[in-house]
Amino acid sequence: MNVTLLRILVLSIRGRFVRWIRLLRQPKYLIGFVIGVAYVGFWMTRSTIGDQGPFFAGRGSALEGEFAPVLQIVLATVLAGFVSQAWLLPWGRLGLPLREADLMMLLPAPLTRRQIIGFALLKSQGAILLSALFISLFAGSGRPVEQTRLVLGIWLTLTLLDLNKKGRALFLLRQREIAPHAAMARRLAVIALVAGFWTWLGLSVRRAVSPAVVLMLDGKGNLADVAVALEDSVRSGAGRVLLAPFLWLTGLPLADDWRAFAGALLPSLVVLVVAREAVLRSKATFEESALQHARDLASRRSPGRRFAKLSERSRLRGPFALRPTGSPEMAILWKNLVLLSRAPWTRWLWGAILVLLAVALLPAVLDPPGFVLAITSGLGWMTAVFVPLIMSLGLRNDFRSDLAHLDMLRTWPVDERRLAAVEILGPAVVATATGCFGGALFIAALVGARLQGALHGAPSMVVVPETSIILGVPALGAFALLAAGVVPVLAGATAMISAAKNLAMLAFPAWIGIGPDAGRGIAILGHRLLLGSGMIVALAVGLVPGAILVGLALLGQWALGVPWSAAEFPLWGVLAAAPLFVEVWLLTHAAGRLWSKLDPSTEILELGR
Amino acid sequence: MIEVDGLVKLYGAVRAVDGLSFRAERGEILGLVGPNGAGKTTTLRCLTGIVPPTAGRVAVEGFDLHRQPIEAKRRLAFVPDEPRLFDYLTARDHLSVTARLYGVADGEERATALLEEFELADRATAFPSELSRGMKQKLMVALALLHRPTVLVLDEPLTGLDPAAMRRMKDRIRRTAAEGAAVILSSHMLHLVEELCRSIVILARGKKLLEGSLAEIRRALPDVEVDADLEEIFIRATEDRNLS
Numbered sequence: 010m011n012v013t014l015l016r017i018l019v020l021s022i023r024g025r026f027v028r029w030i031r032l033l034r035q036p037k038y039l040i041g042f043v044i045g046v047a048y049v050g051f052w053m054t055r056s057t058i059g060d061q062g063p064f065f066a067g068r069g070s071a072l073e074g075e076f077a078p079v080l081q082i083v084l085a086t087v088l089a090g091f092v093s094q095a096w097l098l099p100w101g102r103l104g105l106p107l108r109e110a111d112l113m114m115l116l117p118a119p120l121t122r123r124q125i126i127g128f129a130l131l132k133s134q135g136a137i138l139l140s141a142l143f144i145s146l147f148a149g150s151g152r153p154v155e156q157t158r159l160v161l162g163i164w165l166t167l168t169l170l171d172l173n174k175k176g177r178a179l180f181l182l183r184q185r186e187i188a189p190h191a192a193m194a195r196r197l198a199v200i201a202l203v204a205g206f207w208t209w210l211g212l213s214v215r216r217a218v219s220p221a222v223v224l225m226l227d228g229k230g231n232l233a234d235v236a237v238a239l240e241d242s243v244r245s246g247a248g249r250v251l252l253a254p255f256l257w258l259t260g261l262p263l264a265d266d267w268r269a270f271a272g273a274l275l276p277s278l279v280v281l282v283v284a285r286e287a288v289l290r291s292k293a294t295f296e297e298s299a300l301q302h303a304r305d306l307a308s309r310r311s312p313g314r315r316f317a318k319l320s321e322r323s324r325l326r327g328p329f330a331l332r333p334t335g336s337p338e339m340a341i342l343w344k345n346l347v348l349l350s351r352a353p354w355t356r357w358l359w360g361a362i363l364v365l366l367a368v369a370l371l372p373a374v375l376d377p378p379g380f381v382l383a384i385t386s387g388l389g390w391m392t393a394v395f396v397p398l399i400m401s402l403g404l405r406n407d408f409r410s411d412l413a414h415l416d417m418l419r420t421w422p423v424d425e426r427r428l429a430a431v432e433i434l435g436p437a438v439v440a441t442a443t444g445c446f447g448g449a450l451f452i453a454a455l456v457g458a459r460l461q462g463a464l465h466g467a468p469s470m471v472v473v474p475e476t477s478i479i480l481g482v483p484a485l486g487a488f489a490l491l492a493a494g495v496v497p498v499l500a501g502a503t504a505m506i507s508a509a510k511n512l513a514m515l516a517f518p519a520w521i522g523i524g525p526d527a528g529r530g531i532a533i534l535g536h537r538l539l540l541g542s543g544m545i546v547a548l549a550v551g552l553v554p555g556a557i558l559v560g561l562a563l564l565g566q567w568a569l570g571v572p573w574s575a576a577e578f579p580l581w582g583v584l585a586a587a588p589l590f591v592e593v594w595l596l597t598h599a600a601g602r603l604w605s606k607l608d609p610s611t612e613i614l615e616l617g618r
Numbered sequence: 619m620i621e622v623d624g625l626v627k628l629y630g631a632v633r634a635v636d637g638l639s640f641r642a643e644r645g646e647i648l649g650l651v652g653p654n655g656a657g658k659t660t661t662l663r664c665l666t667g668i669v670p671p672t673a674g675r676v677a678v679e680g681f682d683l684h685r686q687p688i689e690a691k692r693r694l695a696f697v698p699d700e701p702r703l704f705d706y707l708t709a710r711d712h713l714s715v716t717a718r719l720y721g722v723a724d725g726e727e728r729a730t731a732l733l734e735e736f737e738l739a740d741r742a743t744a745f746p747s748e749l750s751r752g753m754k755q756k757l758m759v760a761l762a763l764l765h766r767p768t769v770l771v772l773d774e775p776l777t778g779l780d781p782a783a784m785r786r787m788k789d790r791i792r793r794t795a796a797e798g799a800a801v802i803l804s805s806h807m808l809h810l811v812e813e814l815c816r817s818i819v820i821l822a823r824g825k826k827l828l829e830g831s832l833a834e835i836r837r838a839l840p841d842v843e844v845d846a847d848l849e850e851i852f853i854r855a856t857e858d859r860n861l862s
Contacts, residue, residue: 316706316745324708324743333717333725340718348706416698419668421719422691610629610660610669 014128022135032519035611041517048543049146079236081263082243085255091170093203095177099196102178105129105295116296123289130175130285137167147542158270162261165277169258172284179291186294210251217242254280319351326351337423338431345406345435361446365453372457376465386454392447393495397440401503402544404436408511412518415609426601433507433597440503448492455485482575490575494582501589502548508596509547515603554588619643620665620769620800625674627660634660636824642800644768647791649815650804653856657824658804659699662773665802666696678769692720695762699773701754703746709733709757710742713764720765732760751778759787763794770794771802776810788814812848822856
């Protein structure tokens with residue numbers, strides 16, 4: 010690495026640090042920083058208050074047992090999956106993600122390609138290291154020695170993923186530069202390589218594990234035997250060769266002592282050096298694409314390419330008809346929904362109805378194996394409960410995108426609280442609708458299982474007792490009532506997360522990447538983890554009053570001798586959700602006030618332009 | 619009409635705008651000029667509610683921008699120096715959203731007319747990434763004019779336009795004023811300000827140096843030739859330490 014390039018990096022880090030320190034002069038950032046330190050400190054000091062890390066707890070943990078090697082194999086396989094899947098997709102970011110200012114300085118300078126690519130690789134190391142630190146805080150035991158090994162292990166693993174991502178970006182760029190037949194040959198070779206890898210690994214594991222699985226199903230073996238067979242299959246033969254690089258890397262964070270760590274470190278470093286060398290030797294002419302990418306990023310236009318692919322017909326569509334008169338907030342909601350999809354809501358509705366009908370009726374005709382409906386109902390349940398929470402946190406059709414257009418938004422004649430409410434509503438509406446679909450999918454799978462059972466007598470793997478009564482209501486009806494009860498809670502919970510997220514953005518805009526393209530990639534994994542866990546804590550706290558209210562209602566009913574009934578599920582749902590909506594209302598007011606007081610000139614928002 | 623009274627904006631210890639007062643009547647085009655860092659953009663941002671002022675008052679048609687922001691903003695439009703459009707909205711979408719935000723009953727017809735006027739009719743379904751800098755600038759002006767504002771604030775409105783488009787834009791600005799709007803125009807293109815503006819405010823270090831018609835500010839400066847243009851006056855005024 011050229012000394013000057015290293016100096017640029019050091020100065021850049023120093024500049025960021027100075028900017029960050031300057032921000033702390035503002036009381037709100039100072040308070041936020043103190044709370045953040047306390048929050049992180051809690052995770053760091055868990056070992057002294059008796060808590061253990063959930064995954065990599067080190068000696069004496071549950072992972073020390075017979076399943077520890079299996080866990081490593083699973084992690085290695087997941088890592089191999091991440092690395093290989095990226096190469097199968099023919100689209101994605103091209104070239105290197107350098108800023109225009111960097112490129113304007115680097116490209117005319119007397120530097121080799123290798124040095125510039127090396128600079129791009131080194132540039133992301135700071136953020137990767139920070140991510141490794143955050144992840145280790147959540148996953149580790151808190152004991153300094155184990156924590157250090159964990160940080161190093163995660164850092165090197167994330168570095169491999171980053172190298173893989175950049176290598177693939179350069180590969181995709183090169184594909185555009187070479188003759189179409191050569192590009193096709195290269196693509197086919199990559200697909201064949203990935204397919205060969207997984208086929209070979211799959212066959213090797215299947216051959217070794219099948220007998221143990223058969224014995225377990227016959228009641229002559231147990232899960233531990235399967236684990237041993239799996240370990241044997243990967244520790245010897247083809248599996249050993251294929252998964253070796255990933256086992257070395259995952260062996261680092263799982264190492265029990267420094268000796269085991271050192272044993273995995275050397276081959277891991279070799280893997281990283283080889284991967285880095287492959288990226289450095291890329292023949293792709295990244296300069297032009299990197300410049301284009303940098304310009305897109307600078308003008309926050311990078312998502313433009315995605316929209317530019319839309320057909321003329323699609324461009325005329327919208328989620329709903331937007332008339333020129335009426336509540337102005339609807340224009341903002343329309344705009345925020347367009348960011349996600351231009352398909353009219355009726356199309357989504359009809360699509361969902363078709364899927365639900367298919368799930369409910371087709372099993373009666375096709376008589377599929379039981380696991381099909383079991384998986385479908387499981388997917389429905391996941392989509393109803395977890396997906397909306399993740400969506401309301403991850404969707405960016407709110408202030409996260411709109412703060413980049415603050416100049417325009419501030420001139421709009423919309424009341425601050427209503428503006429905040431409609432910004433919060435965007436992700437919440439989409440997440441709640443997804444959750445409702447999930448719940449309906451679950452019910453549809455149950456109906457499908459019942460119909461299949463009635464017509465074909467097929468044993469159903471869907472976990473619904475055939476004739477049982479749940480709290481005085483037949484099982485199927487009880488589940489439908491439960492789903493109806495979950496809807497208001499879901500709506501409240503998604504609105505709560507969205508409100509908390511938007512409030513955080515308005516309170517600390519300089520700490521949160523704004524714009525549709527901000528904060529992507531491996532480098533900000535830790536940041537996401539921190540924000541996500543913060544939101545989960547906020548939601549958990551927010552749910553407490555609702556839980557108390559439902560608890561009191563149940564207690565009152567019991568005291569009065571009124572039996573509990575599944576018919577009351579929707580009522581309990583409303584009771585649980587009511588405090589959530591009050592909290593959302595309060596947060597919306599707070600967000601409105603923050604919006605009206607937000608002075609972009611005192612935030613880093615201004616500096617980024 | 620827009621009235622600015624004792625406007626102050628502090629960035630820490632720096633006084634970006636320092637006690638600025640002026641007014642622009644309906645039908646008037648007021649030019650705001652000053653060297654780099656004079657506080658022009660900050661002033662415009664305070665006038666349009668983007669940045670809260672530290673002190674002072676801005677009233678649009680009698681509505682206080684701080685106390686009655688909705689009423690004031692309904693009558694106001696701003697064209698920033700850098701067009702920042704939504705990546706995921708087409709030109710037509712931008713106009714539709716703006717029409718709804720301002721409750722323009724004939725929004726669709728007016729949007730079509732403005733797209734025609736600014737030669738964007740065949741680019742109505744284009745996304746900002748598919749528009750040139752000049753086209754984006756035109757779209758920003760179309761958005762600003764959609765709701766027939768009574769106060770129009772323009773920051774470097776001719777940037778990125780070709781000569782023919784510049785001519786048309788100048789005509790449009792004149793016509794908007796003639797139709798009864800107060801126009802505030804900030805630009806480094808002094809010949810443009812001289813050509814369009816009836817009154818001019820010269821700023822330096824956040825303070826008003828001079829205000830009045832070209833003839834009036836010419837008279838306010840000693841030793842300036844009677845036929846001195848705005849460029850000459852500007853350089854003399856901003857170099858003159860006694861005045862700042």
